Amino acid sequence: MQQFQIAKDQFSKTRIVDCLSTPLDDGEVRVKVEAFSFTANNITYALVADMFGYWKFFPPISADGNIWGVLPVWGFACVTESRCSKVAVGERIFGYFPPATELVMAPAHINALRWVDNVVHRQALPAGYNQYRRIDAAVVNDPRSEDERMLLFPLHITSYCLFDRLQTAEYFSAEQIIIVSASSKTSIGLAYGVRGDVAAPELIGLTSARNQDLVTALGCYDGVLTYDAITAIDSSKATAIVDMSGNGELMAALHRHLGDNMRQTISVGFTHWEQGAKLPGFIEERSEMFFAPGYIQGRSKDIGVDEFERRSTDYMQDTVAKSRSWLKISNIEGLAGLREIFADVCNGKIAADAGLIVRL
Template identity: 55%
Template sequence: MSEFQIRKDNYHTNRVVATDLSESDIAAGEVLVKIDKFAFTANNITYAVVGDQFGYWQFFPPTGKDVKEWGILPVWGFADVVASNAENVAVGERLFGYFPPATYLKMTPTAVSEYRWIDGAEHRAPLPSGYNAYRRVLAEPNYNKAMDDYRMLLFPLHITSYCLYDNLQDRNWFGAEQVVVISASSKTSIGLGYALSDDINAPSTIGMTSQRNLGMVTDLDIYDSTVTYDNLTSIDPSIPTVIVDMSGNGEVLGRLHKHLGANMKFCSNVGFTHWEDGGMGPDFIQQRSEMFFAPAHIQKRIKDWGPEVFEQKTTAFMQSTIQRSASWLKLTQLHGLNGLADVYQDVCDGKVDPEAGLIIKM
């Protein structure tokens, strides 16, 4: 049994640590799950960048000796119950949700219903509830195991895409007539691009990307136009603009804010695909910028619409985006935590092709 840990003060440094968790360790009301597979994307690096700010380090405390400076990045994936001392949760049950990159996890099922339950582990109680919910996929009427890879890869990203779109629409696009999506090749950006292109009432869209990824972004045909970071001044500064930034690249944001000036109506800061380029600089307009936290928007919409309506809307969106993404996604299966370690530096450095979907099979 083992888990993948990284240094909280230096995300590049990682290690695979052996653990002594066993089936005999589970107490009354607990289950042990064996993690089957999980996806790994730049989004997981974002969890590290904002780990202290949003509590991501708290979900799965590392085990072993000398762990004070180490943490575990959460991942989205599937796991199977291999031992159970909990009522109404049987061995063999399959779960989709938030897991550590590890071989096993001890959990405490609470609020058990037909389709899901909540991990009621004490240390997780203060954390966003959406991350503590686990889908009982074998109970889903249309569950198809062949779609697991797409689901775990795109669900956590495209649920954010949907929330971003819904937030922009709900706030009347902040008065903007064009939307600039920075790091347009990221999977979350593409999900947002699908939503915007499907809405005939949405403002025009500009996808901003690197020269390396320009061809891929253009071929998607979801943005009205594309620009590279090098020629962002080709964007018309006379048009009121809203920015959705997935990059966290302070240098690019500073240049774009300065270029747009008063017509930079709002900047939604979402991800950190270029997390090493942080530090927003003097031209960044803080007063009209805001960090977007998808779990908060999810809770708002569940309160507004009720959980069933929210589920219907997001499920329909996901089904559509997964179907369209399957045409360009190139799934790459890696084996075990050592397979993750082999590719981890490339993810940190942004060297993984945007078409790649990294799947870690345990």
């Protein structure tokens, strides 16, 4: 088997490691990873890996695990070998995988629609990442939508959670919402939801000059400004910010511009991770770090798992359908192809409307 790894202290440094497949124990299955998406969200996993445990999901197949790590990805896999009586060879699943050619898993809590990977080292990790959808048993199984599912479902579930957070907080009584890094797919998924709520305040997208035309053409923002034009934002209005960029310099400048009218900032992703340090002027006491798995767990307790799944699924089906008009799928061949484009993803050089699918 092969596994794609990155250096934990230098994300631009990557390698592909080969090793022999290990025999299965009773209850285990081996899956072949067929394809997975790769976006800036995966780089966010690396940035917060130590804080939220992302390095722990898929240990590197090497002795130097303190130096090298494996970034989780979302994709599809097929069972090629099984010693679990309830999981047959040939079954396909969707979920969280390593960027690797195969994975040994321990199915548990198996029902008609899903099962959980109960391998020992994952049992203490967020439960939502350990669940796998059984594709052959899915109520709706449209192979044409699999690329969209890999690319957008993992992002738009965060979009939904952010929308739910804003909505339940009554938008923090803001008169305007600013989404920073408005071209990111998670931002767009959020913007679709906010724009569809008649009770929502004005929505402004901040983006780079390179992406301004694309973001404007989406039609989901009331206004689109470039990063160097934040002084054009009306600072007299109460404002809530959703920051997908992690750009410390920009956020500090935005907070200084808005002053007391900056009601709340929700920090989510790190599309500009290399500029992530907080600088003077950043208002920490009215800022929060958003962790979608924790939010999902909390809201599922509040309204019930089934209700949360119904609401989030309806939301994502709508936002994914709206994204079809602009999303352009690009196929990347194998782990070697991922290694070739990895630096461009890290450095934000991938076009905002591009969707990368790595096929193995």
